[in-house]
């Protein structure tokens with residue numbers, strides 16, 4: 001193409017090209033625009049670096065109000081992922097640093113001691129705090145964002161489907177879906193993305209467990225729309241068509257409408273299987289503290305699907321990559337898994353009992369979660385002035401437990417970038433709160449047992465049934481994701497053993 005034509009195309013983009021540009025860069029464009037306006041309106045820009053005096057935390061706060069939001073968004077929009085924003089600042093300021101994002105001062109807490117203090121003071125000195133787009137995505141009645149008293153009630157009522165007693169049924173349902181999906185993919189011989197498969201599996205398993213949804217059209221709608229809502233969690237929260245935030249909020253509205261219709265249908269007297277949604281509806285006549293409002297049911301159904309799907313599916317994807325890179329670990333795991341598979345009658349489901357007999361798989365799962373850090377930090381807000389390890393924290397500051405730093409600290413985990421399940425040969429961790437993939441305390445992960453079981457059943461079926469070939473080794477991370485995931489999704493082909 002002649003140079004003139006190239007320039008002419010750049011200056012006169014097609015409608016599709018413009019839309020694609022807006023979709024990919026809208027958050028950064030909006031943040032850049034707002035930053036420029038601030039620079040013009042505020043006469044003195046306090047760009048100064050805040051240095052460390054005794055008790056104060058070092059860090060650069062950037063522009064007034066917007067702080068380093070632009071840099072955060074642009075790092076999140078790169079192939080290194082949003083945690084690179086933290087990594088770079090740690091190199092500049094040291095382990096403890098502060099920054100300003102979306103108008104709030106954020107402190108990153110890099111130590112297991114700091115994590116312990118925060119977990120122990122959850123609901124007292126600290127409370128949960130999400131960035132605005134995150135709380136908009138899950139809704140004001142979500143377990144993730146409600147205040148202490150409401151949290152206690154909602155958590156108690158949500159706990160049932162995630163108890164140990166519900167696990168055997170969940171494992172059977174998941175195993176059935178998983179076996180079918182793997183068989184279909186192996187038989188087709190075609191390349192597929194592990195991430196896409198694990199997103200589908202976790203979404204379907206959750207929708208079946210919570211609402212007994214089996215209609216494929218509705219399942220695909222949930223999978224698609226919940227992923228859009230999740231994508232909106234890192235975005236600039238303004239309703240401009242074409243942006244991630246806009247698309248996420250529209251998807252949220254569609255999902256809410258389906259939930260509302262399902263609740264109305266069930267109340268109209270249709271018969272339904274015994275599931276979480278039904279158990280909530282049957283509480284209609286209970287006192288207020290023993291039930292959920294419809295808005296609470298809907299926000300929390302969405303929360304559970306998103307919280308369970310994105311985290312667990314990312315861990316499943318990383319587990320296959322780490323195993324492929326560490327063949328001696330894979331061989332040992334396969335030996336264990338084949339013993340279990342061969343002891344089971346032909347065609348029978350994997351069971352909860354099977355999982356209890358997989359000591360090496362437990363270590364592989366734990367090491368995957370340590371190295372993958374699917375939740376890169378855990379956000380809180382200080383509800384009063386306090387100190388953390390001698391550093392002053394002001395009321396209203398965001399305090400992020402930097403679990404990635406803790407899990408990658410060489411003093412706690414020697415040679416931390418190495419995938420080495422044998423670290424977990426010893427039952428005790430090197431220090432309390434040094435291994436916290438599911439958090440701790442009153443806000444710890446509600447789906448811990450389910451997530452562990454899902455990853456282990458996945459590993460069991462893949463490793464004992466198939467070998468795989470990875471078709472793309474590009475280490476780039478997905479852009480604008482709050483969860484580190486390979487942008488390739490890890491494309492593989494399967495071959496039956």
Ligand code: HEM
Pocket residue numbers: 143144155206303304305307308309311312315369374375378379436437438439440442443444445446447448450451
């Ligand atoms: C590998 C998978 C998973 C990981 C690594 C993970 C991790 C976490 C962590 C670290 C927290 C606490 C965050 C904090 O303290 O700020 C959390 C909370 C939560 N998780 Fe998970 N999670 C996973 C899977 C699941 C699943 C399968 C579900 C259920 C469907 C789930 C539901 C929740 C909920 C509802 C909360 C909020 C609890 C509360 O605030 O009381 N998670 N998760």
